[in-house]
Amino acid sequence: MSKRINFEDAVKLYDADFFELGAMADAKRQELHGKKTYFNINRHINPTNVCADVCKFCAYSATRKNPNQYTMSHEEIMRIVDEIVGHNAKEVHIVSAHNPNVTLDWYLEIFKKIKEKYPDLHVKALTAAEVDFLSRHHGLSYDEVLDLMVENGVDSMPGGGAEIFDEKVRDYICKGKVTSDQWFEIHRKWHERGKKSNVTMLFGHVESRENRIDHMMRIRELQNITGGFNAFIPLVYQTENNYLKIEKAITANEILKTYAISRLVLDNVPNIKAYWVTSTVNLALVAQEFGANDLDGTIEKESINSAAGAKSANGVDVEEFTALIKNSGFIPVERDSIYNEIKVW
Numbered sequence: 001m002s003k004r005i006n007f008e009d010a011v012k013l014y015d016a017d018f019f020e021l022g023a024m025a026d027a028k029r030q031e032l033h034g035k036k037t038y039f040n041i042n043r044h045i046n047p048t049n050v051c052a053d054v055c056k057f058c059a060y061s062a063t064r065k066n067p068n069q070y071t072m073s074h075e076e077i078m079r080i081v082d083e084i085v086g087h088n089a090k091e092v093h094i095v096s097a098h099n100p101n102v103t104l105d106w107y108l109e110i111f112k113k114i115k116e117k118y119p120d121l122h123v124k125a126l127t128a129a130e131v132d133f134l135s136r137h138h139g140l141s142y143d144e145v146l147d148l149m150v151e152n153g154v155d156s157m158p159g160g161g162a163e164i165f166d167e168k169v170r171d172y173i174c175k176g177k178v179t180s181d182q183w184f185e186i187h188r189k190w191h192e193r194g195k196k197s198n199v200t201m202l203f204g205h206v207e208s209r210e211n212r213i214d215h216m217m218r219i220r221e222l223q224n225i226t227g228g229f230n231a232f233i234p235l236v237y238q239t240e241n242n243y244l245k246i247e248k249a250i251t252a253n254e255i256l257k258t259y260a261i262s263r264l265v266l267d268n269v270p271n272i273k274a275y276w277v278t279s280t281v282n283l284a285l286v287a288q289e290f291g292a293n294d295l296d297g298t299i300e301k302e303s304i305n306s307a308a309g310a311k312s313a314n315g316v317d318v319e320e321f322t323a324l325i326k327n328s329g330f331i332p333v334e335r336d337s338i339y340n341e342i343k344v345w
């Protein structure tokens with residue numbers, strides 16, 4: 001078995017030769033997945049943008065710079081779900097802002113309605129930040145909220161709300177939101193219920209390379225215990241319409257190095273997702289050679305990252321998406337939400 005990379009060596013990897021680092025990550029990727037690149041046919045639904053929290057990086061929250069508040073009705077959500085099932089979607093990804101006027105029951109009812117109508121549609125919903133918010137709002141324990149999610153049809157949890165786990169940076173960019181320890185406690189409890197989840201990292205803002213490696217190390221530690229994370233998703237920070245003023249945007253070189261290092265450090269997490277929404281499709285295609293083996297999905301519509309400048313509001317066409325993956329030398333494999341293969345395109 002190859003030796004595990006420790007914190008110091010992982011930080012040093014940033015100074016390694018760019019192409020050698022890519023080749024090392026690619027070797028690990030090929031050992032795990034060969035030339036397969038996974039994606040799914042999915043849709044993001046963001047039911048409300050009214051938020052009690054004040055994350056500096058967020059352009060989506062209506063209480064900050066965005067004057068257009070909205071909260072969807074269950075009917076609106078069901079209309080979208082009906083439509084996407086007609087387009088062959090296998091997953092609906094439902095995450096929102098922390099709206100004090102929307103109750104846990106409101107969410108549970110919509111999950112139940114979706115599952116009753118479409119038992120095979122995978123419901124990926126509620127980040128650990130939302131679970132924490134809803135538990136505080138209703139005076140419920142995490143266990144109670146998670147049990148209700150399972151009872152009402154949530155299949156897996158998305159990886160949002162992780163941001164950067166280093167407490168000092170976290171305090172600066174999203175003070176008052178779920179803490180790092182609470183984020184891990186919620187995912188541990190979710191995994192203990194036999195359920196899977198993802199984990200993200202928001203990078204390219206004020207964090208250091210050391211903060212990124214620390215973030216990965218904390219993930220590796222919980223994964224050692226539960227094995228419940230399906231995918232690690234580095235989210236490239238989008239600079240527009242928010243309160244986190246960053247002078248110099250992160251370079252493509254640094255983004256690719258971060259993908260590659262995550263593939264090497266997170267030796268117990270099966271999938272590294274290059275989320276094209278925040279990296280751009282072009283860079284996500286290159287990331288396939290720097291350790292990434294998953295490009296998320298067709299998405300159809302997304303509001304959180306596009307509010308901050310990502311060019312993703314209307315998703316991508318599946319034919320075009322798979323052609324791009326093929327043209328870059330990889331095999332597009334449509335998967336379900338827990339990485340069972342559905343179709344090789």
Ligand code: V47
Nearest residue numbers: 057058158159160161198200202235236237238308
């Ligand atoms: O947690 C907010 C991020 C996340 C910005 O689990 C921003 O499969 C970049 O978690 N620039 C929500 N990112 C999205 C998310 C996600 C996406 C795709 C797949 C999965 C999954 C999860 O978006 C938030 C936050 O970290 N975000 N603002 C911004 N300015």
